[in-house]
Structure formats: structure tokens, C-alpha cells
Amino acid sequence: MTQSLTIRRPDDWHLHLRDGDMLRAVLPHSARDFARAIIMPNLVPPVVTGAQAAAYRDRIMAALPEGADFTPLMTLYLTEDTDPNDVARAHAEGLIHAVKLYPAGATTNSASGVSNFDKVAPVLDRMAEIGLPLCTHGEVTDSEIDIFDREAVFIDRVLDPIRRAHPSLRVIMEHITTSDAADYVRSNDSGLAATITTHHLVINRNHILAGGIRPHYYCLPVAKRETHRLALRAAATSGDTRFFLGTDSAPHTDGAKLRPCGCAGCFTAPNTMSILAQVFEEDGALDKLEAFSSLNGPAFYGLPPNETQITLRRETPAHPTSIDTPDGPVTVFDPGFDLHWTS
Numbered sequence: 001m002t003q004s005l006t007i008r009r010p011d012d013w014h015l016h017l018r019d020g021d022m023l024r025a026v027l028p029h030s031a032r033d034f035a036r037a038i039i040m041p042n043l044v045p046p047v048v049t050g051a052q053a054a055a056y057r058d059r060i061m062a063a064l065p066e067g068a069d070f071t072p073l074m075t076l077y078l079t080e081d082t083d084p085n086d087v088a089r090a091h092a093e094g095l096i097h098a099v100k101l102y103p104a105g106a107t108t109n110s111a112s113g114v115s116n117f118d119k120v121a122p123v124l125d126r127m128a129e130i131g132l133p134l135c136t137h138g139e140v141t142d143s144e145i146d147i148f149d150r151e152a153v154f155i156d157r158v159l160d161p162i163r164r165a166h167p168s169l170r171v172i173m174e175h176i177t178t179s180d181a182a183d184y185v186r187s188n189d190s191g192l193a194a195t196i197t198t199h200h201l202v203i204n205r206n207h208i209l210a211g212g213i214r215p216h217y218y219c220l221p222v223a224k225r226e227t228h229r230l231a232l233r234a235a236a237t238s239g240d241t242r243f244f245l246g247t248d249s250a251p252h253t254d255g256a257k258l259r260p261c262g263c264a265g266c267f268t269a270p271n272t273m274s275i276l277a278q279v280f281e282e283d284g285a286l287d288k289l290e291a292f293s294s295l296n297g298p299a300f301y302g303l304p305p306n307e308t309q310i311t312l313r314r315e316t317p318a319h320p321t322s323i324d325t326p327d328g329p330v331t332v333f334d335p336g337f338d339l340h341w342t343s
């Protein structure tokens with residue numbers, strides 16, 4: 001039985017760090033295991049301009065614990081007013097690594113997102129020209145579409161038309177939750193990839209709803225039926241370079257989760273690597289963990305993999321079940337099984 005596994009240090013290609021007190025509370029948990037992370041721009045107000053991204057990056061750097069080795073890779077929040085020149089400038093300066101598309105109203109703080117996709121065509125053209133990837137929150141928002149179908153419908157109604165209109169645009173379908181999304185990624189040879197979260201490899205919709213409602217498992221896109229979870233496991237553990245880790249670790253206080261209209265998000269930063277090691281081991285794919293968490297992401301983003309390494313050991317980890325913040329406790333994602341890998 002493998003007792004330890006040394007891999008290049010992983011990166012998190014989709015992370016919510018928030019701001020202020022919450023940023024200070026959650027950042028050390030990502031910086032411990034991850035060398036870099038793509039930082040989501042859905043603050044209130046959102047990170048829309050290069051100047052706002054630079055200021056947010058400075059706040060993240062200032063919140064890092066002493067001696068931490070962590071690089072935030074900034075993104076801009078795409079709006080119908082986004083200026084292609086500002087995007088190109090921020091990219092040329094090496095400040096931003098992607099632009100994030102939220103369909104308006106799709107999820108937490110997405111009110112300034114896009115309703116009319118034609119309006120963002122000039123920005124997407126410029127991004128295609130300069131090789132700056134688009135990260136997508138892949139769910140339609142139409143109230144008549146069932147929430148469990150929103151990702152599959154997004155592919156047909158929004159994503160595929162965007163990719164046809166901008167064939168050289170590089171796109172990352174973020175936090176995919178369906179076999180439809182995994183198949184769509186596989187059906188394209190280049191320029192398209194997907195991130196997969198830790199929690200979507202572990203839970204299906206029964207975990208959220210059967211035998212009682214479990215708000216800490218509620219996230220967006222919502223977890224789907226078991227066949228989809230298994231399709232995600234197969235994609236993540238396959239070694240296919242088009243699939244890589246984006247935790248979507250999204251902290252909300254218990255007060256914000258446990259109320260009549262609770263927030264979407266699972267906080268997985270502290271225990272992701274322990275959970276992933278177990279998931280990959282269960283699927284007989286420990287040798288593919290490095291590709292998923294440390295190699296495929298940088299390759300797609302055109303960055304070198306990390307030179308430093310981490311060693312995972314077969315040892316019961318001591319993760320907190322919840323962390324304290326000045327705004328209240330934030331519950332750490334519970335995978336529902338005992339963990340036996342320590343990072």
C-alpha cells in the first residue's frame with residue numbers, strides 16, 4: 001500500500017477568497033497547500049477593471065501569512081460595459097490570467113453579469129486575439145429551466161454559440177457537474193478545458209436532500225444525480241489534460257448558510273488535498289493525482305508547473321471541522337467519510 005506520495009505543488013484554478021476579515025481567515029488554508037490560484041472576482045462590488053484587480057491583488061498579498069508562498073492569479077468580472085482595452089492592458093501587464101463570465105443572476109454576486117451575450121462580443125474577440133482565456137459559470141438563468149438542467153442547456157444555448165462565433169477563444173468550463181459537460185469538453189480538440197471541484201467528486205444530489213436538507217452541501221451549480229458524479233470522477237482521474245482542479249472553495253458563514261434562503265458554496269480549502277488523495281486512491285488512480293492538481297491546469301493556462309513539491313502521507317489528518325471568523329464560524333466541507341491522507 002502506498003504510504004506517501006510526492007507531487008509537484010498543486011494549484012487551485014478556481015477559488016473564492018472574498019475580502020477583509022473573511023479573506024484573512026480563509027487565505028492561510030489555501031496558501032498552505034496551493035502555490036497559485038485563479039481568484040474569482042465576484043466581490044461586492046465586483047472586480048471589473050484592471051485597477052480594481054491590482055488593488056484586490058495587493059489586499060490578498062497583504063493578508064498572506066508571513067513566509068507563505070502563494071501567488072494569486074487575478075481575473076476580471078465580465079460585464080456588458082467591460083472595455084476591451086482595459087482587459088488587454090491588464091493582460092499585457094501580467095496582472096490578469098482570465099476573464100470570468102457570469103450569466104446575470106446565475107449565482108452569488110452575479111447581478112452585474114451578462115444578459116445580452118452580443119454586447120460582450122468585442123471583448124471576447126480581443127481576448128481570442130491576445131490568448132486570454134474565458135472562464136464560464138455554465139448555467140442558464142431562465143426561470144423556466146429546471147435547476148438540474150441549467151448546465152446542459154447553457155452548453156447548447158450559450159457556450160456553443162460563443163465558441164462558434166469566437167473559434168480561437170480559449171474557454172474553461174468551470175466547476176462542471178454533468179456528463180454532458182465532460183462529453184462536450186472531450187468532443188473538442190483544443191482551446192476548451194474544464195475544472196472540477198472537490199465536492200462534486202464526492203456528493204450527488206441525494207447528499208443534499210435525502211433524509212434531511214444539508215445546506216453545507218448546497219452550491220452552484222448544484223450537485224446532480226449519481227451518474228453525473230461518476231462521470232466527473234472518471235474525467236478527473238483519467239489523466240486527460242483537459243480536466244483539472246478548481247476547488248470553487250466558497251466560504252460563507254454558518255449564519256449565511258443556515259437560513260431560509262441560504263447561500264451557495266462549499267468551503268473545501270482546508271481538506272481538498274486529503275479528500276482528493278482518497279478519491280484518486282479509491283479509483284485506483286493515485287498516479288493521476290499530480291496531472292489533475294498540478295500539471296494540467298498550468299499547461300492550459302500557459303504557465304510552468306510549480307518547481308516545489310508536496311508530500312502526502314498516509315496519516316489521519318487534523319483538519320478543523322469549522323474555522324472562526326469575526327463574522328462567525330465557517331463550516332469546512334465534510335466529505336462524509338474518514339480521511340486518511342495528510343498533506
Ligand code: DOR
Nearest residue numbers: 107108219220250264265
Ligand atoms: O456555490 C457557489 N458559490 N457557486 C458559485 O458560483 C459562487 C460561489 C460563491 O461565490 O459563493
Ligand code: ZN
Nearest residue numbers: 016040248250
Ligand atoms: Zn465559484
